[in-house]
Amino acid sequence: SQQGEEDPQALSIQEGENATMNCSYKTSINNLQWYRQNSGRGLVHLILIRSNEREKHSGRLRVTLDTSKKSSSLLITASRAADTASYFCATAPSGNTPLVFGKGTRLSVIA
């Protein structure tokens, strides 16, 4: 059961630019998480934002959450070629059901 949907599916930017990815979901949530996956490798956790939080930062990453619109965004500032990866949002629906992943955004950062 797919809960989160990322937008866009693919994004290509120049090094140094900012990259913004969006995630929309359908039901109420406990938290929303963002993960990164380098080609064919395991996902790596980036940020967890709880339903009562609106914004969170980690280094060059900024995540916002709007529960009224059921949406979140991940901003990567001053992107680098090494940021090239797929980025997934995952929602933890209310009611203690397991985490549900979206299909991801493929980010390409061109040097």
Place this chain on the structure above:
Amino acid sequence: EAQVTQNPRYLITVTGKKLTVTCSQNMNHEYMSWYRQDPGLGLRQIYYSMNVEVTDKGDVPEGYKVSRKEKRNFPLILESPSPNQTSLYFCASSLDRVNSPLHFGNGTRLTVT
């Protein structure tokens, strides 16, 4: 080093030949889960386990079995693999099911011919 270890990394097998993919974590996590990843379909949960001897079906459990006899290990068993189980498989673990980040293994690329 805290990690989730899956083996093997690559596996090619034939239809019907039973196989096991192992998963082990060294973080004393209670929650463990198996996912498969297919192009265009994203990450789909196969089975998960809340603790020792407690397992539950995910979204796509058909054709798979799991066991959780020890806290650190959560093997994925394909009793009679079929070509539609060709996929990239990930094991993951976390402190709990909802409020903690998942730690993923590096994946097992399975091909069933």
